[in-house]
Amino acid sequence: MIRRLTFISALTALSLASFAQAATFNPGTYTAVAKGNGGDVPVTVTFSNNSIQKVEVGQNKETPGIGSVAIENLPKSIVAKQSLGVEGVAGASITSKAILAAVASCVKQAGGNVDELSKVQKKDASAPAQTLNTDIAIVGAGAAGQTAAIRASELGKKVILLEKMPFAGGAAAVNGGTVVIQGSKIQKDAGITDDSPAIMTEDYIKNGHNLNDRRMLSLYVNNVGPMVDWATTYAGMQLNTKAGFTNEAEHSKPRVMRWVDGAQGATRNFKAAVEKSGTKVLLGTPAKELIVKDGKVVGVKAQATDGTLYTINAPAVILTTGGFGANKDMLAGNLKNSLYYGVKSSNGEGHQMAMAIGAKTQMMDLGKIYPNGMEVAPGIAKSTIWSNKAAFEDNSGIMVNKAGKRVISELDTNHNIKNEEVKQGGKLFILLDEPSYQAFLTKLNITGISKEDMDKWLAQDGKGYPIVVKADSIEAAAKKAGVDGAELVKTVAKYNRYVQSGKDADFGRPAKFMKKQVAANGPYYIVEQQPRFATTMGGVVTNDKLNVVDKNNKPIKGLFAAGELVGGAMGDDSPPGGNMAWAMTSGKLAAESAVNSLNKSPRKD
Structure with missing residues (x-):
């Protein structure tokens, strides 16, 4: 039955x-x-x-x-x-x-x-201890760690990849699914031949407000193209070349593409490439401390969730543990007051292990704060970044302040929109007609929001977290959201006139993204927008070989790092596709440096 x-x-x-x-x-x-x-x-x-x-x-x-x-x-x-x-x-x-x-x-x-x-069973307290020997131990199986594992294995080294979560992927598994491809064959084949490391450097310094570590930025811009060529051939990653470049205001040249199937497709391809490489992967096995002998890192200690204690002897260790956004005790500056929407695993363990043996850090008060967040629980956000694009680029969604007025182009840079949100008291609102709302819904799954979530929030009628409301008229929707309805009606009429004329005389929204007027009839929806962050921009300091340095800027022998753990390349802000590209570029370079260090000093068995 x-x-x-x-x-x-x-x-x-x-x-x-x-x-x-x-x-x-x-x-x-x-x-x-x-x-x-x-x-x-x-x-x-x-x-x-x-x-x-x-x-x-x-x-x-x-x-x-x-x-x-x-x-x-x-x-x-x-x-x-x-x-x-x-x-x-x-x-x-x-x-x-x-x-x-x-x-x-x-x-x-x-x-x-x-x-x-439902009674919880007691764990087996007699779990054994194991000692493993390898050439390179990599701690953290996000984009940087998996890239490093694939590359080090390709170069003939025995690799063990540790991951504290029961699955690989890290923050890369839930990111926007885009990557910077400046200097790659794919970019040139798509007709972009006038981009360069120098132009990308200018864009990143402008976007990062001149706070960039120029050494790391140079390493990034000059190696991202070769990384993409390698990743899309040897490593089996797939870019959605049919869809072409994404529209990103932070980049002065077309240089950002989506992976096939976005972050989910990249996650699948990473997994396949790591399996093919022969890397030994220990999931559910968080690293606890670095093993140091005579001033050199020679391995790592870890404990699996089943209690097994691991001592992993490795003459080279690469830390790729991501950021520390989920660890409130490590947050400083504006990060303390921003909504967090990143993965719960970003707790800064790699930073702490490195600092415990004297590693130097920088920019630890900086994070990538985005404008497009909804506060789904106190202090916790979810992103609407891709839904916003659908509502703004191909439809008639507009963004207003509490007074019901547009204050910035909906297609401006994330940084500028975020600054405007802060100026407006930490919140803006998106007005959507029915077609725009339906387009908005189609992209929510990318950032982990379901239609059922939206329905639940709509049912709260503006009285819970987050503010998502619906009404038959603009005034009624505005009242529920706490927005000036009379002024919003005027704003809509003005915007519709701009659509007719083909020019946004107030804020310069590109004409190609102003093809549709806001509908004359409801229903209408209003969705809140608040600052949110997931990515921390600061981290450990390395030399140009991704070798971690101490507070005297001397390399810590045997210890390398990559990805979000390494601070500096992007200053106080990262453009779309930048974090993924940096993770993979630095992961590949760290693996190459670790392998070179072993080849110069052969391991003695």
């Missing part, structure tokens, strides 16, 4: 009353659904009279490489341990809770004892 039941939350399902003795079920197959990060997560469970025989997750829209890890691993764990008291997958908590909720519902339907099965 098959029964189906829909549940709203994991908490509801896991609090169900017990019905029978543990491990006693009415044999059969039962189905339930719970809400995940991307929508419904259907689960089917098969029971014998005394065991859970099979847990299967049906078609869903959970994030590949993150939620999909929970979908792959959690059902196996439930069956293996015959328990609902298993740990969810770190970083995929919403998907994990949805699976556990649905399984709990099935247990109830089968007459099982949910309370008994």
Whole structure:
């Protein structure tokens, strides 16, 4: 028999009353659904009279490489341990809770004892210790770490890649899915032959407000093209050349493209390339400290989530642990008061391990603060960056302040829009007619927002987090959002006249993005916009070989770093596609430097 039941939350399902003795079920197959990060997560469970025989997750829209890890691993764990008291997958908590909720519902339907099965099992305290030997140990499996692993393996070295999360990808798995390709063959083949490292340098200094570490910036702009050529050939990464370049105000030349299938496609290709490289990957294994002998880093100690202690001996270690945005104790300056929307794993462990042995740091108070965030919970944001593009570039979405007036071009740089938000008291608003709203919805999944999320927020009618409202008239929508409705009506009329004339006389919104007037009839939607950040711009200091230096600017032998962990290249702001390109470029160069250091000083077995 098959029964189906829909549940709203994991908490509801896991609090169900017990019905029978543990491990006693009415044999059969039962189905339930719970809400995940991307929508419904259907689960089917098969029971014998005394065991859970099979847990299967049906078609869903959970994030590949993150939620999909929970979908792959959690059902196996439930069956293996015959328990609902298993740990969810770190970083995929919403998907994990949805699976556990649905399984709990099935247990109830089968007459099982949910309370008994939900008791948390004790971990095995006798987990063994292991000592592993390798040429290069890489800590952190984001874009920089995976790139470094692929390159070092290609150059003939034995590599161990450690990742504290149960899946690889880091912040790159949930970024905007774009990458800078200046100087690459693909850029030239697309007809852009007048770009150069010098022009890119000028753009980055302007965007980074002259706070850039010129050494790191030079390393970046002169090596990003060769990195892209290598990544799209040997490493198997795929750029969406059919779609062409994305429109980015921060770049004076077309030099940004999306990966095929965005961040999700890049995540899949990284995984395939790492597997092909032969790199030994230890997931769910956070590094704890660097091993130092006679002033040289010679390995790393780590402990897996199952308790296993690892001592990894390696004459070269590359730290690629990302940023520290999720660690409030490390935040300084404006970062303390900005909404955080990055991955929960960005806790600065790499910074802390390096600093513990005397590494120099810089720019630790700087972060990439974006303008397009919604406060989905106190202090926590989600991004609408790609949805905004859909609403502004191909539709009639406009952005206004609380007084109902446009104050900046909707297609200005992220930095300028962010500054205007701050000037306007930390908040702007997007007005969308029905076609613009539908376009807005099509891109939300890129940044982890579902239509169900929007529906839930709309139902709050402006009285919760975030402000997302709907009404039949502009005035009514404005009232719900706390915006001056009478002035907003005038702003819309003025904008529509600009569309007719083909020129934005106030703020210079490009005419090619002013093809449609705001509709004369509702419904209308208003969505809040607040500053948010995920990327920290500061980090450890390295030389031009990506060798970490101490406070006296002397290289720490055996220790290299790459990616967000290394501060400086972009100053106080990073343009679209910049962080991904820097992660991969620095990861490739760090691997090459580490390999060269080993070749000069052969390992003695």
